[in-house]
Amino acid sequence: MTRVTVRFAGGLELLVGGRKRVDVHLPPAPSATAVGVGGGGAPPPPPAPAPAVVGDLIAHVRAEVITERHDAFATAADAGVRPGILVLINDVDWELEGTTAAALADGDVVSFISTLHGG
């Protein structure tokens, strides 16, 4: 379980009922739970949980946090987010952190910011 804070801005907060900050408890990645099913002999040492990554968070947010217009956040087929959303990990562009593969730690703040074009 990884506890991260998710920020929504630039209008994306409207997809989550107007909330700008949502605390998310990210379940362990599937790869972590799938390990250790071997039988017999001494029980295997508990597997080191695979760290959750931002890609997991996006899928989780789309499925569990977004309440409407899910494709305005990310399409189901897409690994990332829709064009025009800036993703920040602790206020740093996620391109500097490995995008969807960036590992998450407890307390991280991941921001999803829709770029604005009005004036």
Added chain:
Amino acid sequence: MMVPPDPPLAAPPSAANGSLALGLPPADAYTPANLPPESISRYSRQLLLPVFGPTRQIALSSSRALIIGCGGLGCPAALYLGAAGVGHLALADRPGDVVEVTNLHRQVGHTTDRVGVEKAESLAIAVRAINPLVNVTVVDGSAFAGGDRPGGATAEALVAAYDVVLDCTDNVAARYLINDACVLGGVPLVAGAAVGTDGQLTVYNWEASAVDVARPPTGSPATPVVGTLLPPRKSSRVCLRCVFPVPPPPSCVGSCDTAGVLGPVPGVIGVLQALEAIKVLATPAAVAAAPDDPAAPAPGVPLPPSGAAAAAGLTVLARRMLLFDGADGAFTTVTLRPARPDCAVCSPARTVTSTAGVDYAAWARGKPRAATAAPPVAVAAEGAAAAVPRSTDVDTASGAPAAPAGSCSVVPFQPSALPPHLPPAWRLPADAFAATYFTPAGAAATLLVDVRPAAQYQLCAVPGSVNVPVDGFAAAVPDLATRLIGGKDAGEGAAAIRRMVIVCRRGNQSRVAVAAARGAGVEAVDIIGGLAAWPGFPAY
């Protein structure tokens, strides 16, 4: 031992005549050649500032700035840049874009008595009134608003005449066009945006110094930009396409015209655009260093100066983005990625080498090849789509619901998202319908359904109309249909048959609703042009 006091001095002459009468030199004998006495007085409070001072004032006063868009961002940006004493301030907007009453709550360079005046002209009047030392000119903004004019200069040729460009426009197509023009023309770009209570600001095409983008330590190792085999670039000179290679779906783009905006929000961002432009312009060329990136703009294009401003205490907001949350009163500045190795316009692998011939409006609608895209005939027929795109037209063309602030619907990139084309028999002219509606017989025979968002309906509505926002309209058709055949409000002996007439703000969403109603067997009709065409209905 006491020092005797100095004898009292004569009062200094306060006027030129006085100094001449005393045989003293004129006032300009005391100031640098390019900082005349009137500038010393006018700019004294910024000249006194150690990080600014006379050197930067002289650089600013000999520089040229272009502001594109004379609205909520462009007004404060122009007023502050002009007041600070930029040498030449050029103002561009779409030809024919005039000051409207709905602009005045935020576009503070315009006045009530200049409603109807071209915005660039109106703003030029305001800047000249503040500072007659600035050379203020109005330039034709057609080249930045969509199409090329046959024989006209390209956007990159136009911007190349300036030392900085401020993007104060309000739509996606113009923003990508201006970005490309500034990259190709070798001009730094101060890009601001605001909708609702949110604002964003960054400086593109300007070399960020190491100081500018010092990263906070994180647990994750830095990884090169993914998705490319090209080597990372040394340049920190990023452009809009480096950060957002693909434009957002039109349905996810909010505009001030449809989503609303609190006036001070673009005001804050526009003022900060002026500040960033002053920092860029006040970097004297003598101390500017050339960047080391072999991938920088086209050969022969002079490169903007790099991080010299930072070295002297003024740090340009390059490769960083400022986010303003006006609802919470919070500013955040975030670090952006470095230049994208495969950027379509600023990398060695560029595919965009000129803005000429690129249909940015079509591209912003998700249709890269304009020739293969069906023209929005139905929209054009209503006169909504002029040759010059504006944000409302983009929204209209996308068929996006006129939803509340910045919200998104899920119909991106589909030409089918255009409002359906209805046969003429299904459509009524607003003026003729309004005349019959306000008769007892007409009102009784009509169920007028207003499909605008609830917030707009609460703002102003036709008496007797009912509000069913278009998002939920299809589901509500069966219930509405029961009212057509003489519901409880039909009254004893009243005509049992009522006609469903659907109206929206501009006559686009009403067509979507009519199609839905007809699909459910209700012979609804809609109002051409919507409430915007309704005689006497308040404009908003």
